[in-house]
Amino acid sequence: MQPKLWKIIKEEIRVWRVGVFPGIIVIVLVIVARLSGSMQSLEWLAFDSLLRLRPEEPIDERIIIVGINQEDSLIDSSISDRDLAALLWKLHKCQPRVIGLDIYRDFPVNPGHTELLAAFKNIKNLIAIEKVFPKQIAPPPNFSVEQIGFADQITDADSKLRRSLLITRTPQGEKLSLSLRLAEVYLAHENIIFKNSINDRTTIQFGNTPLPKLFPNSGGYIRTDVTGVQVMLNFRSGQKRFRTISLNDIQSNKFDSQWLRDRIVIIGITSPSLKHLITTSPITSNHSTKTPVNGVEIQAHAVSQIVSTVLDERPLLNTWSDEWEYLWIFAWGFLGIAIARLSKSPLANIIIVITTTSSLLVTCYFLLTWGWWVPLIPTIIVLTLNGIELTALYQCDKALRSGIKARQDIIERTFETIHNGPLQSLAKVLKMVKYQDLPIKELLPELEKELEKLNHELRGIYDFLQREPPTQDSSLYLGNTLVLNLQDPLHEILYQVYSYTLARDFPCFRTIKVKIRTFEPIDERHLSIEQKQGLCRFLEEALCNVGKHAIGVTRLEVTCFSSEGWYTLSIIDDGLGINSSREGRGTQQFRNLAKQLKGKFQRVPLSSRGTICELSWPVTKFW
Structure with missing residues (x-):
């Protein structure tokens, strides 16, 4: 029991070490930035904002x-x-x-x-x-x-x-x-x-x-x-x-x-x-x-x-002494490290970080109403950076360890397969050659038979290993970490494509303030896997174009709906966009997709500002 407990402790220490060192570096950098005066204006702004939120006092x-x-x-x-x-x-x-x-x-x-x-x-x-x-x-x-x-x-x-x-x-x-x-x-x-x-x-x-x-x-x-x-x-x-x-x-x-x-x-x-x-x-x-x-x-x-x-x-x-202020910053930064370590999923991590940050804001507000001005901006920075960014590091470490374990499992399963199949046949052949219980004329046909069997078994192992990854015809790969099952309902897949793509680090996504999205369930019985994949790629490409080219975009509307006998997948933004007479490969693919769907495709600038990218296809059956 004691060695097992010690093993658990050692493993937990190893996992914590993954995030503690980078987390402490973040805390130190934020403290150095504060000491340099870089955060002074932000702290004044936060101080003024909290004072304005106080309840009204009597005359x-x-x-x-x-x-x-x-x-x-x-x-x-x-x-x-x-x-x-x-x-x-x-x-x-x-x-x-x-x-x-x-x-x-x-x-x-x-x-x-x-x-x-x-x-x-x-x-x-x-x-x-x-x-x-x-x-x-x-x-x-x-x-x-x-x-x-x-x-x-x-x-x-x-x-x-x-x-x-x-x-x-x-x-x-x-x-x-x-x-x-x-x-x-x-x-x-x-x-x-x-x-x-x-x-x-x-x-x-x-x-x-x-x-x-x-x-x-x-x-x-x-x-x-x-x-x-x-x-x-x-x-x-x-x-x-x-x-x-x-x-x-x-x-x-x-x-x-x-x-x-x-x-x-x-x-x-x-x-x-x-x-x-x-x-x-x-x-x-x-x-x-x-x-x-x-x-x-x-x-x-x-x-x-x-x-x-x-x-x-x-x-x-009143204010705290410098020692207490920096201890306060360090404590919240370490809490961010703990949140990143203990969160079971990115979504849970985000919810916990948002909740904790809100608690920090409320705490600083009440402290200010009681007469204590404590650091807020550096504390929020170390909490959110360590709480969110380190989650990716922990998840990466977890994925690496899972990958190592998965490879080990594959090796073990492969060895078991070889051991239970080809090695057994090979052992039989070696035994037949070694002892020569049969005359040569009778032995050779037997050996040929066993070797042919060994050949088929080895080829069967290759087919077995080929069946391990998801099959290409029913999966949609988005990057290296997300694989969508195209057998799922289309509106759910489109939402996943929308969420994943907007999370990518494109410059124009950072200015979006209003996001409107609607994905209505549709009758997809007559859509092939390839066509569903094409619709997902259309949405992904259109959103990527917004992220790369829609300069100054503040509003993004993404909808998939049915109206007057047509299904429409529409992406509308209010950015500047680009004007080009040359059609790229993506546009050509979307025109081909519209042709396959017996529908229509358009990408046109709006009258005032922005671009609409739209793909429509009829509700009626097509093949």
């Missing part, structure tokens, strides 16, 4: 946006100092906890500059903005350092915003962002104090709630510039994220002052035509699904995620 009632748009009286695309001063005083009377002014004001916009300076000086819960890089814009006058926050945002290489800069160093010292200043003032009223150190990798927190810092290789980022202190932006999902009140509504008293009491109020430009826009993928403007988001709303998201994390335990986006 953050703590934050109010006061939007200034083109309908308001603007001077050089900005509100006048007088109107801005009046707005600030009116908002201040509503007793908001803090007011953020997301409008650069390093120059006067008369009339009313003196009035605005007075408002700046006397409204103590007002935070103004400055720009610190690359071109600096000074803050308004009459503000202390604690009342100034920078409004700079850092976009990724694809010009999209996914992170928030909270603290940065400047020649004047360490500076905080507008969002961080607003959150600091708001949470101070809750007795929650902000602690930070730009040099400490861990100490950036409100009370006991840390804010996870972004590092150069966090998540899908590779060697990213993480100047200062940055965090990932966990945008609020949904169409209505914050309450927005227009300047006109404030001036006309069309609002409830309770909306602003004890809230964070952010004043900014909301007009989509004034170029105060930032491109993001997880969220879009409320005006259009393709419009970037106003800068003032970005500030609202940045404040909201901090305040909601501290007060509501809404998760901020």
Whole structure:
């Protein structure tokens, strides 16, 4: 029992070794590609897509946006100092906890500059903005350092915003962002104090709630510039994220002052035509699904995620360490190797890989909703490559072993046949010659008789071996691995030809997005094996022509149906195709086939774009 078990273990190790080494090579290559930054854009795309799939969140009632748009009286695309001063005083009377002014004001916009300076000086819960890089814009006058926050945002290489800069160093010292200043003032009223150190990798927190810092290789980022202190932006999902009140509504008293009491109020430009826009993928403007988001709303998201994390335990986006990320990739890659090994058939393998990949997507989605951004694209690549490609390797190894066993069986059966036939006759002849029991005149006829028998037996073995492969007249060979039995129903054979041919690696097959196929059962009692084979070859040749010549094809329709006394096998595509006056050998064969079937054949371009290749023959009997 023990030697048998050991033999099974050794055989299993040998089989696993077939796929483990190539599978590990795939994993290593994918990891190297990720480390080189080749997958960064794809990981950003997957990250954005998963964020867009999150369920809608309720409006953050703590934050109010006061939007200034083109309908308001603007001077050089900005509100006048007088109107801005009046707005600030009116908002201040509503007793908001803090007011953020997301409008650069390093120059006067008369009339009313003196009035605005007075408002700046006397409204103590007002935070103004400055720009610190690359071109600096000074803050308004009459503000202390604690009342100034920078409004700079850092976009990724694809010009999209996914992170928030909270603290940065400047020649004047360490500076905080507008969002961080607003959150600091708001949470101070809750007795929650902000602690930070730009040099400490861990100490950036409100009370006991840390804010996870972004590092150069966090998540899908590779060697990213993480100047200062940055965090990932966990945008609020949904169409209505914050309450927005227009300047006109404030001036006309069309609002409830309770909306602003004890809230964070952010004043900014909301007009989509004034170029105060930032491109993001997880969220879009409320005006259009393709419009970037106003800068003032970005500030609202940045404040909201901090305040909601501290007060509501809404998760901020965090990432694993590099070691855990690459262990995650390796684990899913090894799972792909296991799937390839344990799958009993290619179809089962595909189903398992699709199911596992779907589980991976769902897992990454839920992890993201819980605040964890884990590698998705490299994980899918190693899972699918190892899960599908290695199946072919395992199947090849299995076929090789089966072939060796089959050859051994043939050798054994052949030996048994020879041993039980010709060798027995030969032994008899040798015995007769050796012992010479009969006189020479009687012995020679006997020997001749036995040798003739031996000759027939040897020829019989040849005929026996010739009967081992499938007979040619009832089989259709497609490549080296697929043999179709032409005795089966024609519509089933055509479907197998269709499936096999579309699986071949022709360039134009890769662009097909819509496939329509219908193979109706037909009365084939009067079709010969040769004619059924010809119809299959016609379908195969027509599909191969699509795969080789139908450039830009996106739609393929393959049908076999009966209508008005005719059977029709039709292949229609919308590719460019080729125009040639010379008929190839395949076309000539199909015309001959149509003649045999007393039908008709056509291959013509369609009026707009595409080609129809069609063979029709009558339903009535023919011979």
